[in-house]
Amino acid sequence: MAMSEVENARARPFAIWTIGFRPFFLMAGVWSAVALAGWIAMIAMGLTLPSRFDPLTWHIHEMLFGFVLAVIAGFLLTAIPNWTGRAPISGLPLAALALLWLAGRVTCLVSTSIPLGLAAAVDLAFPFVLCGVVAREIIVGRNWRNMVMPVPLAVLGVADLLMYLELAGFSVPAGLGWRLALTAIIVLISVVGGRIVPSFTRNWLVKKNAPRLPPEHGHIDSLALVTLHAGMIGWAIFPEIWPFGWLLLLGAALNLWRLGRWRGMAARAEPLLTVLHTGYLWVIVGAALLGVSMLTDHVPQAAAIHALTAGAIGTMTLGVMTRVSLGHTGRALTSDRITALIYLLVILAAIARVAAWDSGSSAMLIEVSAALWIGSFGLFALRYGPILVAPRVQPVDVQPGK
Structure with missing residues (x-):
């Protein structure tokens, strides 16, 4: 400029x-x-x-x-x-x-x-x-x-x-309305996440001259998505029909295999990437817990719902919002300590909320989770608000795929 x-x-x-x-x-x-x-x-x-x-x-x-x-x-x-x-x-x-x-x-x-x-x-x-x-x-x-x-x-x-x-x-x-909405959001996260997470990771690893890269989308990836989506849609419309629980478990297993191929551990040095892999892992955990909750009484549905909401949605949205805000305003695609803290707080909030199925400590854990969530998103607004309202800066070492 x-x-x-x-x-x-x-x-x-x-x-x-x-x-x-x-x-x-x-x-x-x-x-x-x-x-x-x-x-x-x-x-x-x-x-x-x-x-x-x-x-x-x-x-x-x-x-x-x-x-x-x-x-x-x-x-x-x-x-x-x-x-x-x-x-x-x-x-x-x-x-x-x-x-x-x-x-x-x-x-x-x-x-x-x-x-x-x-x-x-x-x-x-x-x-x-x-x-x-x-x-x-x-x-x-x-x-x-x-x-x-x-x-x-x-x-x-x-x-x-x-x-x-x-x-x-x-x-x-x-509850059909909110179940359908949650399903649509998880479907969107799984589709978009399946594009951006391996793509961003691949580009970052190329710059690091890594010997192994995430593979291209294949037939097993498509099967993983179809299975997960069918299980979520089945649960949304027919929450009491237990065979959809097995479909969710199969979808979780296939997506876990899929996530493992994206080489997240190799890119763990960059929090902007780690948070996206973590967010997708929460999708898998949530789907698995939801499947178990449909098959047994050992896991309450609330734990599964909050793994998908506080976990998958909370983590993935912050991962995407921080990355887009940095890259599209001309800033380097690397996280600072405040950004890393934002990620840590939302992950801890999700863990606390999912763990709240223990009735003996549920009230306290819900309050702790809420405080962590508010802290994470409040910190995002404070840290990234000035970036979002200010003009684009002179690009400095911008690496779109990092």
């Missing part, structure tokens, strides 16, 4: 609206910490919200359709220009999408003050509009390989609708 960073900042005062990851990752980090803090406060102090959802359902809804959906939006709106060669969604259209997401959070929070239909319509607008935007960009860019990407967004919109229909008293199977 010809101009200095200060001159660049003056010329681009609204850098946050230049590409999707900037506003959505910042909102995701802040809302993840704030929403969980609010839920813990409701439990500890008996507080209530002016929401039509009860506290637990509101917590589930806002983690899935607030926090996670914001991360997905930021990732897709940033990745699609790379896939299609088109200019990113920016400026007023991007600001309108962010405002639509924010409107959903507000209406869900104060839904007792407005008609339920209006609250649902405002909240549902974001996933369906985002789905339309993503589909349009992929179609216009003729990027047929990624034409499947709008599908999880459409499923998330339908899942959100099911939660509102259940709230309104319609004959909807209990």
Whole structure:
């Protein structure tokens, strides 16, 4: 760049609206910490919200359709220009999408003050509009390989609708909405993770002249995905039909073999890579625990759910958000101590929450897990917030695949 960073900042005062990851990752980090803090406060102090959802359902809804959906939006709106060669969604259209997401959070929070239909319509607008935007960009860019990407967004919109229909008293199977949403998110993580984790690891190992590299995607990888996805979809729709538990266990085993081929131990010196391998390992642990919970009474379903949410989703989202934030703002793709601490806190939060199935210490572990989670995402907002709102810096030793 010809101009200095200060001159660049003056010329681009609204850098946050230049590409999707900037506003959505910042909102995701802040809302993840704030929403969980609010839920813990409701439990500890008996507080209530002016929401039509009860506290637990509101917590589930806002983690899935607030926090996670914001991360997905930021990732897709940033990745699609790379896939299609088109200019990113920016400026007023991007600001309108962010405002639509924010409107959903507000209406869900104060839904007792407005008609339920209006609250649902405002909240549902974001996933369906985002789905339309993503589909349009992929179609216009003729990027047929990624034409499947709008599908999880459409499923998330339908899942959100099911939660509102259940709230309104319609004959909807209990919990179908959030189970379907969690399934769509895990499917997306397994597909995208299967692309980026071995790819980033391979590029880093090449720079280190490593003798062995992660192999290309093969038939066993496809079988691992199909099995995992079938098990998750089966559980979401038919949670009481036990054969899906065996399918989940098989999917977990195949994906464990898949993860082992990605050479994660060889890249353990770089936390930006280690966190992605760890996040995918949580997918495997969660699927295995979910399978066992469907087959026996020895593992509660809550432990499996939180391995998939606090573990897989929490770890993978922070891994992706930190990496994208660094790489796409012209910074070196290497973690500092604060970033490593962010990863450590979220991993410990997941371990504590999964371990809370022991009734003798569950309350304490839930509080510890919440504190660690809030600390991790709060630290992300503090450390990466200034990066997300500032203009791109002069590239310094940028290594996109590291």
